[in-house]
Amino acid sequence: MNSLVPYLFEVLRELSDMELLAPAGNWSAFLAAIGNGADALYLGGSQFSARQGADNFSSEEIARALDYAHLRNKKIYVAVNTLIRDDEFDPALQFIYQMYKLGVDAIIIQDIGLLNATSQILPDLKLHASTQMTIHNTDAVRLVKEIGVKRVVLAREMTREEIRIVCQNHDDVEIEVFVHGALCFSYSGQCLFSSMVGGRSGNRGRCAQPCRQSYALTGSSNQLYKTRGNYLLSPADLSLIDNLTCLRDAGVHSLKIEGRMKRPEYVAVVTRVFRDALDNLDEEVSISSKNKLRQIFNRDFCTGYFNKDEPRVLSPQRPDNRGVYIGKIVSQQSDLLAEILLTERLTEGDGIEIRSTAEHSSALIISEIFRNGIRVAQADKGDLITIQLLNHVKSGDQVYKTSDKQLLTEAMNTIEQARTSKIEVDANVYLHENEPLRLVLKDGWHHQVTVLTDSKAVLAESTPVDETVLRGKLGRMGNTQFKLRNLHVHGPSNLIIPYTELNRVRRQGVENLMQLYHPERLVGEEEFQQNRKKWLSNLSGRGVQKEDKQLNVKVNSINDAYVALQEGVDCVYIGLSGIGDRHRINIRELSDLINWAVDHEKEIIPVLPLIEKPSDPIDYRKIIEHTGIQKILVQNLGAVQYCRENNIRFCIDYNLNAFNSFSLGYFTRLGAERITISPELSWQQIKKIYSPIELLIHGDLIIMTSETCVLGNVNTEGCSQTCHNYCQRDNYYLRDQKGYKFPLATDAECRFYVFNSRTLSLLDDLPLIMPLADSFRLDFYRHNVHQIKATVSIYREVFNRILAGEKFNIDEYKNRLIKYSPSAFTRGHYFRGVE
Numbered sequence: 001m002n003s004l005v006p007y008l009f010e011v012l013r014e015l016s017d018m019e020l021l022a023p024a025g026n027w028s029a030f031l032a033a034i035g036n037g038a039d040a041l042y043l044g045g046s047q048f049s050a051r052q053g054a055d056n057f058s059s060e061e062i063a064r065a066l067d068y069a070h071l072r073n074k075k076i077y078v079a080v081n082t083l084i085r086d087d088e089f090d091p092a093l094q095f096i097y098q099m100y101k102l103g104v105d106a107i108i109i110q111d112i113g114l115l116n117a118t119s120q121i122l123p124d125l126k127l128h129a130s131t132q133m134t135i136h137n138t139d140a141v142r143l144v145k146e147i148g149v150k151r152v153v154l155a156r157e158m159t160r161e162e163i164r165i166v167c168q169n170h171d172d173v174e175i176e177v178f179v180h181g182a183l184c185f186s187y188s189g190q191c192l193f194s195s196m197v198g199g200r201s202g203n204r205g206r207c208a209q210p211c212r213q214s215y216a217l218t219g220s221s222n223q224l225y226k227t228r229g230n231y232l233l234s235p236a237d238l239s240l241i242d243n244l245t246c247l248r249d250a251g252v253h254s255l256k257i258e259g260r261m262k263r264p265e266y267v268a269v270v271t272r273v274f275r276d277a278l279d280n281l282d283e284e285v286s287i288s289s290k291n292k293l294r295q296i297f298n299r300d301f302c303t304g305y306f307n308k309d310e311p312r313v314l315s316p317q318r319p320d321n322r323g324v325y326i327g328k329i330v331s332q333q334s335d336l337l338a339e340i341l342l343t344e345r346l347t348e349g350d351g352i353e354i355r356s357t358a359e360h361s362s363a364l365i366i367s368e369i370f371r372n373g374i375r376v377a378q379a380d381k382g383d384l385i386t387i388q389l390l391n392h393v394k395s396g397d398q399v400y401k402t403s404d405k406q407l408l409t410e411a412m413n414t415i416e417q418a419r420t421s422k423i424e425v426d427a428n429v430y431l432h433e434n435e436p437l438r439l440v441l442k443d444g445w446h447h448q449v450t451v452l453t454d455s456k457a458v459l460a461e462s463t464p465v466d467e468t469v470l471r472g473k474l475g476r477m478g479n480t481q482f483k484l485r486n487l488h489v490h491g492p493s494n495l496i497i498p499y500t501e502l503n504r505v506r507r508q509g510v511e512n513l514m515q516l517y518h519p520e521r522l523v524g525e526e527e528f529q530q531n532r533k534k535w536l537s538n539l540s541g542r543g544v545q546k547e548d549k550q551l552n553v554k555v556n557s558i559n560d561a562y563v564a565l566q567e568g569v570d571c572v573y574i575g576l577s578g579i580g581d582r583h584r585i586n587i588r589e590l591s592d593l594i595n596w597a598v599d600h601e602k603e604i605i606p607v608l609p610l611i612e613k614p615s616d617p618i619d620y621r622k623i624i625e626h627t628g629i630q631k632i633l634v635q636n637l638g639a640v641q642y643c644r645e646n647n648i649r650f651c652i653d654y655n656l657n658a659f660n661s662f663s664l665g666y667f668t669r670l671g672a673e674r675i676t677i678s679p680e681l682s683w684q685q686i687k688k689i690y691s692p693i694e695l696l697i698h699g700d701l702i703i704m705t706s707e708t709c710v711l712g713n714v715n716t717e718g719c720s721q722t723c724h725n726y727c728q729r730d731n732y733y734l735r736d737q738k739g740y741k742f743p744l745a746t747d748a749e750c751r752f753y754v755f756n757s758r759t760l761s762l763l764d765d766l767p768l769i770m771p772l773a774d775s776f777r778l779d780f781y782r783h784n785v786h787q788i789k790a791t792v793s794i795y796r797e798v799f800n801r802i803l804a805g806e807k808f809n810i811d812e813y814k815n816r817l818i819k820y821s822p823s824a825f826t827r828g829h830y831f832r833g834v835e
Contacts, residue, residue: 017248018255020278021077021176022271025260026055028415030065032268035418037275040075041065042108044260045099048080048092049205063102070517071423071481073445075105081130083203083659083678084111086688090536093117097528100125103518106151110189110203112637113662119148121531124522126150128176132189132203134655136162136613138169139638139645145173152176153256155187156238157305157707158613160246165614167251174253179244180270180293181258183235183304183313185211186704186754190610190655193703195680196756196826197740201834203657203680211235212319213736217710220731229316232710232734233754236300236315239293241285243306244277262297268411269296294324295404296411305707313708323353323400329393336389340399346385347378349405354389355398362391363402422483425513427474431457431465431491437501439474441509443482449512453501460496467493473502480510538665550775551799552694553792554607554633556580558589560780560788561604562596567792571603571775573633573651576620577747579702580781582727584618584748591627603631609749610635610655610705616749624648631673644670654678654696661689668692674775679760682833683769692774697762698795699779700743701828704754709746710734723750743782743822755782758826763798764814765830770802782822790820 022033024043033041043065044056057065062078069076078099084092092114096107100122107125109115110132119127128151129135129144136155144152151174154163158177167175184191194208195201211233217225238258240247247255255278257270273289294301300315300322326344346352346369353363369376370386379385423443430438436452463469467489475484523531553564554573561572574593576585590606597604606629608620621642624632631649634640635656643650651674652658652667659678667675676694677686679701686695711726726732733741740757747753760779762769770776778795780788794817801808818825 018244018252018278019075020271020274021254021256022267023181023257023259023262024057024065024267025262026264027057027061027065028264029260029262029267030068031418032264032411032415033271034069034072034074035414035421036268036272037279038074038271040077040105040254041069042077042079042256042260044079044205045095048082048084048088048095059098059102062099062104066103067481067514067517070103071443071514077106077108077128078104079108079130080114081108081110081132082205083201083657083680084114084662085685086660086662089114089117089660089662090532093121093532093535096125097122097523097532100521100523101525103521108153111657111659111663112147113658113660113664113666115144115149116147116666117535117662121528121535122523123148128153130189131155131178134187134189134636135638136187136611136636137638138166138614139641140636141166141170141173143637143641143644145170150174151254153178156183157187157611159308159615160243160250160306161308162614163247163252163306164250171251175251176254176256177247177252178238178258178304179240179247179255180274181238181262182299183238183302185233185235185314185706185708187611187706189657190705191703192679192701192756193754195834196701196703196828199829199832199834201680203659203678204834206835210736211704215734215736215742218733218735218741223730225732227316229318231316231319232314233704234299234316234319235304235313235708236302237298238304239298239301240303240306241273241277241290241293243303244274244281246306248281264415265408265411266296268414269293269407272411272414291324292407294322295401295407297321298323314710321402323402325398326352326401327399329354329395329397329399330384331395332389332393336392337386338389338393340385340387342379342383342385343381344401345378345380346401347405350401351403353400353402354391354393355400356394362389362393364390365403422477423481424485425477425482426486427470427484427488427509429470429474429487429489429491431489431495431497433457433459433492433495437497437505439505439509441513443513447513447516449509449516451505451509451512453497453505455498455501457491457495457497460494464494464496465502470502473499474506476503476506477510480514482510482513548774549770549799549803550694551796552775552777553788554699554777554779555788556781557583558585558593559785561593563785563789564780564792565597565600565602567789568796569602569778569792571605572597573605573607573777575607575609576623577609577618577749577751579747579753580745582746582748585623587623587626590623594627594629604629605631605633605651607633607653608635608639609747609751610653611707611749611751612636612638618749640667640670640672649673651694652676658693664689664693676777680829680834683765683772683830685833686769686772686830693772694775694777695762695769695773696760696779697766697769697776698791699760699777700781700783700822701756701760701779702753702781703742703756704752706752706754709750709752710744711746711752741823745781753781756826757823759821759823760828761814761817761821761825762827762830763795763817764810765827766798767802767810769830783820787820787822791817794820 019039021040022038024030024041108128110130129149131153153176191202193210200206200208214230215232327342330339332338355361425443428440439451442448550570552571556575594604633651635653652672654676727746732744742757743755745753
């Protein structure tokens, strides 16, 4: 009976409210997750994964992992969560079909074109919408649900109340949230920092983590502001270990641990702590469990945005592991022997780091500990110990334990146990003279298979196949996931059957039992290939270009809009949330602007904010409805759905990451009249994409959008409850170690924006790129009125001369344009592309 306890426990766990989802960046981490109680794992293949820096898994390893996991009633989700180029679309579909045939439990997807295609071609494959899709409101969930998504991984910036609202409005869609691990400073899917600075796109799984680099905060006159640290974009690590009941009550289905780049021991420890907490959900999590989380890795812990009353997210003092404070230096001798007064246990083999007030540190692995002159293997809280250091330290320097030998050993033991574990099966053998031997194999999940020998049992002349012989032959399951537990023989003990037959039924029985864990698939190879080819052929030729070319601008104030219109633009997108000056657009002034534009045969298109969370104080859609305007520019999937449901015409901004023809085709079928494509595409890729598209050709590119205001760290201890309006006191910049300055801004909702250090300008490339699109856009967030007026005038003149087929010296215009730019120029990715 005891042998059934693990199976019964797993069944009860399966019926519990929340799934524990753990990361696996390699095989050892995979074993660590399963060995420590994860219900499901997410991993990536060798391509199309947002963690290209992880070891990841070959297709053969994924097949092996699926066998291992499914035998233990665990699930595996494969991440295909990057933006897909046109030339990658077919390989991505082929890879997903390969995963489908192997029996993966779900695919995690970011690219909306790939998401839509996969749903149509493989309708019985479970699809998860990646957090890279920046889903943060109920309308967006409704949109992806229409595509066929069964689970949504919410943006990490959601509060507990916002999560509850989404769950309550969509009880037919599983909601997954991150509960532990690294946070991104920017909304996932909205960060172009790594891409623009180094050509390594976070949207393509190659983020270089610029948020973990050192920056100085400066002002408009190069004034250097004092901050709490130098890592101004580096968030603390998320940990919601004390909020699991809140997540349960909100209706969350899956709890996700971040960490595909983390070592296996990290996965083991974090998974075990959360497993124990979930299994004892109504009990308080022990201090020792929380200390394990801190000890294995922490950049300080926070609750992220989950608790609005705990707003501190950044941890700017350092971007790496903090360890756990265990004491301080009392004294040091000339031979570098140091006395340490301990506040926590220390063991030989532990790793420590000694940090001085001057931000210098030294690290080492403890090889010897002396207490009262006697070597000891372990010292405890309150002990005064002596150890040999490698560097000079000072009295009062703090000592942190950065690795705990015992904790790591325990974690490695769980991994090794998982590596050697087998699924126990019981065998019943039925033997009767002149009948085939019948082998029945049954596992603890009540899966059962029956296999017959080809030969019939006959009376034995010498050695019969008794229980000893049968156990020896049938128990040879060493290279499989199974091992024989109980054997019951039914029938006389004087019969014999060829040993080759016993080996065959054993192999066949194990194989048949394994097949019971493979889900049946509805779409066969031939059907898939036909549907794939049909899908790919839907966009077999470039769309028809319009003869008319539009020059459009995007601004954030009424006055800037009038200036741009008077200088000859065809359309003005006007932001409503006041990025930069933090002034919301006045409804009456917007109505007057719209009427003026109509009278002058121009177009005004309001821009809904990129982020529209349920708890936002202002519903900008009400402004749209009040003006009666019938076309808007949308920047998130929820706004797309809002337009569809309210019969409002809409255009798509580049924030929706239209990266391939299939995403463009999807948005067009939804009704999008114009789509600004991703600024991460090169012109060689753009020329293969289909109309109608708009190109961003000049202006201020937002490379990060965040819920955290960096300026709240100026002269304060983190972000306070009361805003000190630092953003209105100066024009601020982040200066990196190479001297580049990245402008900063906030909006009326106090969201925080980081701009590229260079102004995008493709003026001298306009003759080359004019055939690529129907409309072209200039974005002005940081330009003043005079700069906007001059810039629009120059582009209008060059635009008209190109359309007229005139020959002219474009360098003259470029030299004029430089005078009106707030920073030096960059061509972005139009000629270099991204990894």
